[in-house]
Amino acid sequence: MFFLFPIIYWIYSNAFILLISLFTYFVSKQIYNEYEMRKKLPPGPLGLPFVGYLPFLKSEPSKVFVQLAKKYGPVFGIQLGSCPVVVLNDWPSIKEAFSDESALARPKDNLFTALLPPGFGTMSGDVWKEQRRFALHQLRNLGFGKTSMEDHIIDEINHLSKEIDKSIGQAFDLRTLLPISVSNNINSLTFGRRFDYTDPRKQMMDEFFKPDPSVNLAGILSFFPKLGGFVFRNLTFLLPSTLRNVRVRLEEIRTMMKTEHDNHAQTLDKNNNRDYFDAFINEMQKSSNGEKTTFNYDMLEGNTLLLFGAGSGTVLTTLEWSLVILAAYPQIQQHIQKEIDEVIGKERSPNFADRNQMPYLQAFMYEVWRFRTLTPINLPRYASKDMVISGFKIPKDTQIMANFWAIDNDPNLWENPSQFRPERLLSNDLKTFKKPEHLIPFSYGKRSCPGEILGVVETFLYLSSLLQKYDINANHKTDTSLEYEFQFSITPKQSPNISFAKRVHN
Numbered sequence: 001m002f003f004l005f006p007i008i009y010w011i012y013s014n015a016f017i018l019l020i021s022l023f024t025y026f027v028s029k030q031i032y033n034e035y036e037m038r039k040k041l042p043p044g045p046l047g048l049p050f051v052g053y054l055p056f057l058k059s060e061p062s063k064v065f066v067q068l069a070k071k072y073g074p075v076f077g078i079q080l081g082s083c084p085v086v087v088l089n090d091w092p093s094i095k096e097a098f099s100d101e102s103a104l105a106r107p108k109d110n111l112f113t114a115l116l117p118p119g120f121g122t123m124s125g126d127v128w129k130e131q132r133r134f135a136l137h138q139l140r141n142l143g144f145g146k147t148s149m150e151d152h153i154i155d156e157i158n159h160l161s162k163e164i165d166k167s168i169g170q171a172f173d174l175r176t177l178l179p180i181s182v183s184n185n186i187n188s189l190t191f192g193r194r195f196d197y198t199d200p201r202k203q204m205m206d207e208f209f210k211p212d213p214s215v216n217l218a219g220i221l222s223f224f225p226k227l228g229g230f231v232f233r234n235l236t237f238l239l240p241s242t243l244r245n246v247r248v249r250l251e252e253i254r255t256m257m258k259t260e261h262d263n264h265a266q267t268l269d270k271n272n273n274r275d276y277f278d279a280f281i282n283e284m285q286k287s288s289n290g291e292k293t294t295f296n297y298d299m300l301e302g303n304t305l306l307l308f309g310a311g312s313g314t315v316l317t318t319l320e321w322s323l324v325i326l327a328a329y330p331q332i333q334q335h336i337q338k339e340i341d342e343v344i345g346k347e348r349s350p351n352f353a354d355r356n357q358m359p360y361l362q363a364f365m366y367e368v369w370r371f372r373t374l375t376p377i378n379l380p381r382y383a384s385k386d387m388v389i390s391g392f393k394i395p396k397d398t399q400i401m402a403n404f405w406a407i408d409n410d411p412n413l414w415e416n417p418s419q420f421r422p423e424r425l426l427s428n429d430l431k432t433f434k435k436p437e438h439l440i441p442f443s444y445g446k447r448s449c450p451g452e453i454l455g456v457v458e459t460f461l462y463l464s465s466l467l468q469k470y471d472i473n474a475n476h477k478t479d480t481s482l483e484y485e486f487q488f489s490i491t492p493k494q495s496p497n498i499s500f501a502k503r504v505h506n
C-alpha cells in the first residue's frame with residue numbers, strides 16, 4: 001500500500017501538467033480528426049476547431065453559402081459544428097443528389113428526435129418508406145385535391161371571413177387570426193373536424209406550434225448531434241424556457257390526442273376512414289391481430305405532430321407573404337381580382353378546378369414561393385451510402401444541405417431575381433402558367449413534400465376567396481415593407497400591418 005504514496009504524490013504535484021497534457025491530447029486528436037474528415041469532402045472553407053464554420057454563417061446562411069460558392073464552386077465541403085456537410089448551391093447538383101436513393105435519409109440526432117415522439121419526417125430507411133407511403137395514400141383517399149377536403153377548407157375560410165368582417169377598415173390582427181384558421185385545415189385532415197377559435201384545445205395546439213426564435217438555437221445544437229442530443233435529453237435546464245416548456249406542453253397535447261384516439265376507436269368503421277386517425281387506428285388493429293407492422297400509438301402521435309408542424313407554418317407563411325405583397329403591389333392585386341371576376345364571378349365559392357383557367361393567380365403563388373424561399377436551406381438530408389455529386393465523392397454520413405435560396409436567386413435562371421414579377425412564370429401571350437423544373441418550393445424527388453397538393457389547394461382557395469370579397473390595403477405607406485427575417489424559414493420581418501375593405505363590384 002505504502003509503495004503507492006510516491007505515485008499519488010507525483011500525480012498530485014503534477015496534476016496541472018497532467019491536465020494540460022490531457023487537454024492538449026484531446027484538442028490535437030479532435031483537430032486531426034476534423035482535418036481527416038475535411039480531406040474527404042469537396043474543397044471548401046476552413047473553420048475553427050470544434051465549431052467549424054458555424055460562427056461565420058451569421059443570420060443568413062444561404063447568402064454566405066452563395067458567396068462561398070463563388071470561390072469554391074457550387075458544390076463545396078464545410079464543417080458545421082462536428083458535422084461534415086456538403087452544400088449544394090445550384091440546380092444541377094441538387095437535381096442530381098435528390099434523384100439518388102443515397103440522399104433520402106435524415107440525420108439521426110436532432111431536436112425533433114430528442115424531444116418528440118417519432119414521426120416519419122425525421123426517419124430514414126424502411127420505416128420512413130412505410131409510414132410516408134401510408135400518409136400519402138391516406139391524404140389522397142381523404143380528399144387531397146378532391147372535394148371533401150376542399151369543402152373543409154372553404155368552410156374554414158368562411159369562418160375567417162366572419163372575423164375579417166368585424167375588422168373592415170381597421171388593422172387586421174393577421175398574426176393571431178390567420179394561424180388559427182390555417183391550422184384548422186390540419187385538424188380537419190387528422191381529426192376529421194375543425195375546432196372553434198375559442199376552443200382551449202385548439203389554443204393549446206396553436207401555442208405549441210407558434211414559431212419561436214429559440215428554434216434557431218435548437219438548429220445550432222443539431223450540428224453537435226451527440227452533445228445536442230445529450231443536452232436535449234438530460235440537461236434540459238440549460239435550454240431557454242421556451243424549449244424547456246416543450247416537454248410540458250407536449251404532455252397536454254398528448255392527453256388531448258389520447259381522448260381523440262379513444263373517441264375515434266369507439267366509433268371506428270373499418271370500411272370508411274373519416275380521417276387520418278381512423279386510417280391509422282385501423283392499421284394498428286391489424287398489428288394487434290399479429291401482423292408485423294410499424295403502426296403503433298407513438299407513431300400515430302409523432303406523425304400527427306409532424307403533419308401539424310410541417311403543414312401549418314408553411315401555408316401560413318405563404319399567405320402572410322402573399323397578403324403583404326398584394327398590399328405592396330395594388331396593380332397585381334387588381335390583375336388577380338379581374339381574373340377571379342371573369343372565371344369565378346362574385347356569387348359562388350372558388351374551387352380548385354378553377355385554377356386551370358387562372359394562370360395569373362397560379363403564377364403569383366409560385367412567384368411568392370420563389371421570391372421569399374420558404375425553406376432556404378431545405379430540411380437536412382444525409383448520405384446513407386458513399387455517393388457522387390457533381391463528380392465529387394461524398395462519403396457516407398455526410399450531411400447534405402441544399403441551398404434552395406441560391407436557385408431561387410440565381411441570375412442565370414431568373415432575370416432580375418430580386419424583383420417580384422409573376423409574369424416571368426407565364427407564356428409570352430400571358431395565357432398559360434409555366435413552372436420551370438428548377439422552381440422547387442416543395443423540394444424534389446422521392447423525399448419531396450408529401451403535402452404539396454394540400455399546400456397548393458389551401459393557398460389557391462384562401463387567396464381566391466379573400467380577393468373575391470376584399471381589397472387588401474397597407475395601413476401606412478411604410479407597411480408595404482418586404483423586409484424579411486431568416487429563421488428556420490424566411491418570414492416577414494414585422495407583423496404585416498394590413499386591413500381589409502369590402503370590394504365594391506360594379
Ligand code: HEM
Nearest residue numbers: 121310311314315375379441442443447448449451454455
Ligand atoms: C406552402 C406549403 C408547403 C411548402 C412550401 C412545403 C415544403 C416542404 C419542403 C421543402 C420539405 C422538405 C423536403 C425534403 O426533405 O427535401 C417538406 C417536407 C414535408 N412536408 Fe411540406 N410544405 C408545405 C406544406 C405542407 C403541408 C400542407 C403538409 C401536410 C399535409 C406538409 C407535410 C410535410 C411533411 C410530412 C414533410 C416531411 C416529408 C418526409 O420527410 O418524408 N407540407 N415540405
